[in-house]
Amino acid sequence: MIANRFKVAVVAISMMLAGCSAATQSSWVHPPMAVPFxxxxxxxxxxxxxxxxxxxxxxxxxxxxxxxxxxxxxxxxxxxxxxxxxxxxxxxxxxxDQPDVFNILGVYFTQSAHFDAAYEAFDSTLELNLRHPFAQRNRGIALYYGGRYALAHEDLIAHYQQNVNDPYRVIWLYLVEQALKPEAADDKLRQRFEASDQQDWGWQVVRLYLGDVSETEFLAQISRDSEDNTMLAERLTEGYFYLAKQYHHRQDYQSALMLYKLALSGNVYEFVEHRFSLLELSRLMAEAKVREVPVEPEGEVADAAE
The missing domain is CATH 1.25.40 (Serine Threonine Protein Phosphatase 5, Tetratricopeptide repeat)
Known part of the structure; x- marks a missing residue:
């Protein structure tokens, strides 16, 4: 493949995080990386x-x-x-009267944690174009970050039903159900995975969440199968973000912190996973502070978010 010259050589992927509640810095010596955009x-x-x-x-x-x-x-x-x-x-x-402009402004409001403004922007999008392809999903994500999980679930389940073969609809629905119905979330994820065609690469993230593939195998596959630096950067942005979400959910803040930073490292600005990594970092620091869990100095994350 022509992409081989772009790939970052990964002699050994030493991100063996499973079962590690307090990852040390040595766990992050050789993560696969792409050349930033x-x-x-x-x-x-x-x-x-x-x-x-x-x-x-x-x-x-x-x-x-x-x-x-x-x-x-x-x-x-x-x-x-x-x-x-x-x-x-x-x-x-x-x-x-531009629904696409309201939609992207709603994403910006979500990124900056101005959730009421985000809801209004997405409502305006849907008033102008009820069939807008992204506004319902984006409103569901904004509701999720705003802590309004039941409403988020309504949006994201409707969005999922429009295309059951889109893994990212399944993933965001799962993240909401982890917060809303944690006892049933894994079973529903398995059911939706088995009901899909499993064709899109994003289903590998679902397999990771289900435990069907290990973290090391998941990252090795991204590095091995990416055809060029663009694909490598995009898949690592997604992979690191969704992996970070799981460590964040387990309250392993140090591991999640490092993974969110890795999700940002490729400069894949247009991906929602990049867009929300800084928001996640701010949330993580706030949660860690409440729980009195030591992580990196707060100023470093705050400076990056400005």
């Missing part, structure tokens, strides 16, 4: 062209709104979220 020349050229286009004075409001929206998406893909938010707000001020 960097701005491409195409993205930079596109940004320059949009900036030039916005200097014209002959564009109507609808066209300007679309241009601001496209620049916002570009800023978002580069991790420049404050600039992206400004563009999205500018786009809405010119054309207020």
């Amino acid at each position: 960097q701005p491409t020349i195409q993205q930079q050229i596109q940004l320059a062209r949009i900036d030039q286009l916005l200097k014209r004075n002959d564009l109507d409001d609808d066209t300007l709104a679309q241009v601001y929206y496209e620049r916002g998406l570009l800023h978002d893909s580069l991790g420049l979220r404050d600039l992206a938010r400004l563009d999205f707000n500018q786009s809405l001020s010119l054309k207020p």
